[in-house]
Every structure is written in C-alpha cells, then in structure tokens.
Amino acid sequence: MDLYSVLDLMPAATPADVERAYLRLARRYHPGINPGDRLAAERFRQVQEAYEVLGDPARRQQYDRGQHGRPVATVEATIAFEGFDFSAMAQGAEAATFSEMFADVFQDAARRVIAPDRGASLELAMQVSFEEGVRGGAVPVSVVRQERCAACAGAGVVAVAPVACPACGGQGAARWARGHMVFTKACERCGGSGHMTSAACRACGSSGLQARSEVVTVRIPPGIETHARLVVPGRGHAGSRGGAAGDLYVTIEVRPHAIFRRDGRDLHVTVPVAIHEAALGAKIEVPTLDGPVSLRVPPGTAAGTRLRVRGHGVPSPDNPDAAGDLWVEIQVVLPPVRDERSKALLREFARLNPVDVRAHLFS
Ligand SMILES: [Zn+2]
Ligand SMILES: [Zn+2]
Numbered sequence: 001m002d003l004y005s006v007l008d009l010m011p012a013a014t015p016a017d018v019e020r021a022y023l024r025l026a027r028r029y030h031p032g033i034n035p036g037d038r039l040a041a042e043r044f045r046q047v048q049e050a051y052e053v054l055g056d057p058a059r060r061q062q063y064d065r066g067q068h069g070r071p072v073a074t075v076e077a078t079i080a081f082e083g084f085d086f087s088a089m090a091q092g093a094e095a096a097t098f099s100e101m102f103a104d105v106f107q108d109a110a111r112r113v114i115a116p117d118r119g120a121s122l123e124l125a126m127q128v129s130f131e132e133g134v135r136g137g138a139v140p141v142s143v144v145r146q147e148r149c150a151a152c153a154g155a156g157v158v159a160v161a162p163v164a165c166p167a168c169g170g171q172g173a174a175r176w177a178r179g180h181m182v183f184t185k186a187c188e189r190c191g192g193s194g195h196m197t198s199a200a201c202r203a204c205g206s207s208g209l210q211a212r213s214e215v216v217t218v219r220i221p222p223g224i225e226t227h228a229r230l231v232v233p234g235r236g237h238a239g240s241r242g243g244a245a246g247d248l249y250v251t252i253e254v255r256p257h258a259i260f261r262r263d264g265r266d267l268h269v270t271v272p273v274a275i276h277e278a279a280l281g282a283k284i285e286v287p288t289l290d291g292p293v294s295l296r297v298p299p300g301t302a303a304g305t306r307l308r309v310r311g312h313g314v315p316s317p318d319n320p321d322a323a324g325d326l327w328v329e330i331q332v333v334l335p336p337v338r339d340e341r342s343k344a345l346l347r348e349f350a351r352l353n354p355v356d357v358r359a360h361l362f363s
Contacts, residue, residue, distance in 0.1 A: 003063060006050040011064070015057070022051040027180075116243035119146065121236040125251045128220055131289060133254035134262070134314050136222035140215050143248065146237035147212045151203035154242065160199045165190035208240055218250050223265060223314040223324075226254040259287065265314040265324025272333045273297055286328050288312040295328060303332040 004011050007021040025047045027033070034040035053059045126141055148154035164170035168187035172194035175184045186192030200206035216235050224230075229251050236246025254262075261268045271286050281299035285292045286309065293309060306327050313324020337343060 001046065003050040003054055006046050007054065009054070013054075015055075018051070018054050018060075022047065022055060026051075030181075032181075116241045117239055118243045119237035119239040119246035121246040122248045123251070124248060125253065126218065127253045127255055128224075129255055130257035130260060130262075132220055133224050133226070133252075134222065134267070134289060136220045136224065136317075138217050138219055140217050141250070142213060143216050143235070144211055144213050145235070145248075146209040147214070148238045149201060149204035149208050149210045152201035152208060154208040154238065154240075156201055156204065156206040156208035157198040158201045159197060162195040162197050165194055165196050168194065170194045209238055216248060220252065222317055224252055224254065226252065228252045260289065262314070265316070265322070267313045267324065267326045268329065269326065270329045270331050272331045273301065274335050275332055278303070278330065278332045286326075288326050297330065301330055301332075303330060305330045 004013070007013075007018065007025060009017060009021050013021070026044065029040045029044035029047060031037075031041050031044060034044075053063050122143060122145060124141065124143060126139070128137075128139060132139065149156070152158050165172070165187060167189035168174055172187055172190060172192045173184050174187050175182065177183070187194070190196055201208070204210050216232060218230060218232060220230070229249055232248040232250065234245045235248035238245045259269055267289070269287060271284070273282070273284065277284065277297055278301045279299065281301070282297045284295055284297055286295045288309060290312060293312065295307060295309060297307070306329050309326040309328060311320075311323050312326035316322035316324075337346065
C-alpha cells in the first residue's frame with residue numbers, strides 16, 4: 001500500500017500538503033461521521049497510518065528510502081463524535097493536525113497501560129563467625145524494606161463514601177473541542193460514573209508502600225566461603241501495583257579465627273610441641289572446633305610435619321564421608337633451659353649426636 005496514494009498525494013508533497021490532505025480525509029472518513037460504515041472505518045485507519053509515517057519528517061525520510069517498518073500501533077479513537085464546532089472554523093489557519101486533536105486521547109491511552117512493577121532488590125553485607133561459616137546456621141538480620149502498605153493493602157487508595165467527582169462535577173463526562181470538532185468522553189477521574197468511591201491512602205501517600213524494619217532469617221549453608229552471595233527470595237522491596245517483591249542479596253564475610261585457618265573443607269592449626277615430645281613421641285591434646293581431641297605424636301617427629309585428625313574439618317551434611325579434616329602442623333619449640341643439669345644433659349646429647357644439621361646447605 002503506497003502511503004502517498006492513501007492520502008491522494010504526490011511524493012513531492014510538502015509537509016503542509018500532507019497536513020491538509022490528512023485533515024480533509026480524516027474528517028471525511030471519521031467513524032463518528034460514518035456510523036456503521038466499515039469501508040469508511042478501514043479508510044480512516046489507513047489514512048491515520050499513512051499520516052503517522054508521512055507526517056513525521058524522520059519516518060517519512062525512512063519510508064522514502066524504502067526502510068519503513070510497520071506503522072506504530074494506532075490508537076483507536078474511543079471517543080464519541082458530537083459534531084463540528086463551527087465557531088472554531090475561523091481558526092483553520094492554525095490547522096490543528098489530527099494528532100494534536102487526539103493528543104489527549106492518545107496520551108491517556110498510553111498512560112492507562114500500567115503494568116505491575118517488580119520490587120527492587122536489596123543488597124546487604126553480613127559478617128558471620130568462623131564457626132558459623134564452617135557449620136552453617138540461621139542468622140537473623142534486620143533489614144528496612146518497602147512493604148505493601150497495610151492501610152490500603154498496596155492499592156494506594158482506600159474506599160470512602162461516594163462523593164461527587166471534582167473533575168467533572170458529577171457529570172461523568174468531559175466535553176471538549178479540538179480544531180473544528182467537538183467530542184465527549186468518559187471522565188478519566190471517575191471512570192464516567194460521576195462519583196468517587198476511593199481516595200488517596202494517607203498512610204503511604206498513595207504509593208501503596210511503607211518502609212518497615214523487619215528481621216529476616218538468613219540460612220547459611222555449612223562451609224560457606226567468604227564473599228559468597230546468598231539470595232533470600234521475595235525479601236527485597238515489595239512490588240508496586242501487585243508486582244512481585246524483589247529479592248534480598250546477602251554478601252557473607254566470614255570472620256577469621258584466632259587459631260584455625262580454612263582451605264576448602266579442610267581446617268589447619270599450628271600446634272607447638274616441646275623438643276623432647278617431638279624426639280621421644282607423645283600423646284598430646286589438640287584443639288578442634290568440636291573441643292580438644294587426643295593426638296599421638298610419633299617419636300622423631302620433625303618440625304613442620306602435618307598430622308591429620310580425620311573428620312574435624314568442614315562437615316558435609318549430604319555426605320558425611322566428604323567432611324573435611326583438621327591438619328595439625330607441628331611446631332617444635334625449645335622449653336627454657338635454665339638449670340645446669342639440663343645444660344649438661346644437652347651437651348651430652350650433642351657429643352652423642354655429632355650431626356651437622358646444616359650440611360645440606362653447603363653440599
Ligand atoms: Zn468525573
Ligand atoms: Zn496505603
């Protein structure tokens with residue numbers, strides 16, 4: 001369909017020609033003037049579509065280059081046509097275009113399509129203890145979230161006894177003239193009923209939302225790594241106009257421990273052992289997150305040796321066999337040597353063991 005021929009125009013038509021042709025044809029085929037005439041209604045629609053493109057310099061240029069897509073969805077004129085306002089004919093020079101005539105209607109139609117909005121997400125940083133990081137748990141945290149207003153159940157309006165609509169004075173309809181035509185349409189404010197049965201909710205300023213402090217329980221899975229991000233579904237801000245609530249995102253920081261370190265599912269701890277315990281072997285107590293356990297240090301244990309305490313690392317709730325271990329790193333320490341007897345014994349030890357412990361550094 002050639003848009004120029006729809007408007008009875010030559011491709012060289014000026015913008016003013018387009019306006020004039022559009023006004024002339026839109027009046028001729030307007031459904032209000034041709035009630036029940038389906039052919040006229042179809043022509044009216046074509047005229048409108050053609051004008052949407054040719055009346056817009058940028059879109060007309062695209063069309064001329066053969067690039068135009070489908071015309072933008074045309075808004076159906078749902079207004080009632082009352083007749084011509086002949087007093088306005090004199091202002092024909094101002095040539096209100098059809099788009100301008102219907103500007104109110106078009107805008108209202110666009111505004112009426114109000115989709116529910118999903119609530120915004122909330123971000124939160126939270127510290128947990130080393131033990132909570134290992135074992136997991138449920139940690140309560142206080143958040144301030146936008147909740148659905150209790151007074152209006154999120155609607156933003158509350159029911160009131162019917163009062164006359166202030167916009168239309170109780171008439172239920174607005175009457176207005178554009179260009180040469182006079183129209184009526186149902187009052188926007190009261191939906192045509194002439195009275196109002198609801199008023200803006202004062203509790204929430206008609207937003208339908210209220211800020212509220214709330215305690216949310218965050219479930220920490222066992223073995224969570226520091227900087228992990230957890231999501232608590234539906235605990236973000238409430239949505240507006242019935243939209244779903246956003247989510248709550250919690251970034252976890254696991255606090256370090258005074259003596260334990262973590263590496264994946266394994267825990268590490270450094271345990272001092274006196275020189276004689278390391279040399280002769282000993283049964284010592286080592287700390288675990290579950291309390292002290294007994295550990296056998298074999299005779300001749302060198303400094304830096306790592307001994308394993310099975311199952312005392314990070315637990316695995318799903319698979320007990322996958323639980324981590326506790327690694328005990330032996331640190332050999334020399335107790336203070338003060339008395340002469342101890343010194344004599346160590347001299348004796350040196351005589352019996354004339355080993356150069358630094359030989360490997362020079363070979
Ligand atoms: Zn009204
Ligand atoms: Zn409210």
